[in-house]
Amino acid sequence: MKRSGKPNVTSRFSRCTGDYFKETAIPLAWELVTKGFGMPPDRLRATVHPSDDAAFEIWTTKTAIRAEHVTRDGTNWWGLGRGPCGPDSEIWWDRGREAGCGQPDCYPDHCARFTEFWNLVLPQYDQRGDLSGPPTTAESINRGIADGALVPLAKPAIDTGMGLERISFILQGKSNVFESDVLAPLVEFVREHSKKPTTLSERIIADHVRAITFCIADGVVPTNEGRGYVLRRLIRRAALHGRNIALSARLSAGAQRTVAMFREHYPELKDRERFITQTIDTETERFARTLEQGMEQFEKVASRGASAVSGADAFRLHDTFGFPLELTRELRSATDPGGRLLTAGR
Ligand SMILES: [Zn+2]
Missing domain, CATH: 1.10.490 (Globin-like)
Structure with missing residues (x-):
């Protein structure tokens, strides 16, 4: 779903700016998937950018997800090289141990076991100069800020995108998007x-x-x-x-x-x-x-x-x-x- 690196997912993005930020967006997302869609919390995983202690904290204290089910991933960054950009936080569905490598310590994006179906993109910087690539660590973000390549936005935004086909096949108990009713x-x-x-x-x-x-x-x-x-x-x-x-x-x-x-x-x-x-x-x-x-x-x-x-x-x-x-x-x-x-x- 990310526009850099990973395969595309047909997604519906909805954007909002200024009214609230991740402290509200993350619990709302959790409420929708667990209460609205009725997805079992144990089958859900979340990923955050390695720099994003705030998102990690929100996931582990403001939702019922288990702390060991929230992992940090350097690819959780969204940006187009210029303009609004920032870390993102993804929600993944556990297809079951047998769907992947079988290792008990498997985590999202390790193998075919987990499917990402929702991305909370959290643009909080304006990229004005070149970075040596998408920042994968807190240090690389800080370096970008020090260089003036990344300028914190006065009003950070939330850009949430969920894959319609993915949520369809998950909720319909199928194993891939081509089995969904869409x-x-x-x-x-x-x-x-x-x-x-x-x-x-x-x-x-x-x-x-x-x-x-x-x-x-x-x-x-x-x-x-x-x-x-x-x-x-x-x-x-x-x-x-x-x-x-x-x-x-x-x-x-x-x-x-x-x-x-x-x-x-x-x-x-x-x-x-x-x-x-x-x-x-x-x-x-x-x-x-x-x-x-x-x-x-x-x-x-x-x-x-x-x-x-x-x-x-x-x-x-x-x-x-x-x-x-x-x-x-x-x-x-x-x-x-x-x-x-x-x-x-x-
Ligand atoms: Zn695995």
Whole structure:
């Protein structure tokens, strides 16, 4: 969820400035997860920045979490290199000892056992100069303050972000986000329409189809720059994975499934359904025309060995055949030494 380093989590951030700080935000978060969501306190862990004695103190005296369940982690820092930044404090779900390394002294971010689902970001500095990297200790923060690179904010802020998919799968007793009710029907859609789906492809298609549907409903259309290009890449990547698992349904049928799933909370999806499906169909048809040529070209290049796909090849695939760069990268890593794709359906 952190914007530096760790994988992204789809999150809803809400910001407030000045009214209260971590002494109130942390107990409120605890109350929501334990009383509101009914999560058993023993399955929860908290992490704080090594410099943040105040947060550690609040967790261990103002909530019912056990002190040994609060750990200090140097990566608990949020910032974009300039502007508001500061330590953060994360809440993690214990998936159980059997879900991870099995060691009794396991802690968040050690292995797959714990899942972070909430981050209380606590911007209390304004970064005005370069640091040698995100501060991982109290000393590095103090050095930044002494250098003038970090200036304490007059009004510290709270920026809390919780992963909707993560809290969904945890509360629904599932083991990952793709089993939650906000994604599972789309994974199911892929399985219904492919005789040989792979886990990777069904997850990518499910995730991308949902994102594509909401983007287009919000007025984004496929183009070659900015957000339109992000959308184009999402559609093309989903289409390519669909091709690799011989998906018999159109991506736009997945968009219709998405509309059915979310129309109650997002009525605009239903209003714009026709535009959404037409936009997806037009883009996938356009991509299909260049894909044949592109795949031929890719396989020719890759037949020299997967590592032989050079930057220049990747650029040509992108420029001439509309292959997004990360698609070439993905294809390259899924290609055997003979240049054949190692995915099903090929
Ligand atoms: Zn572990």
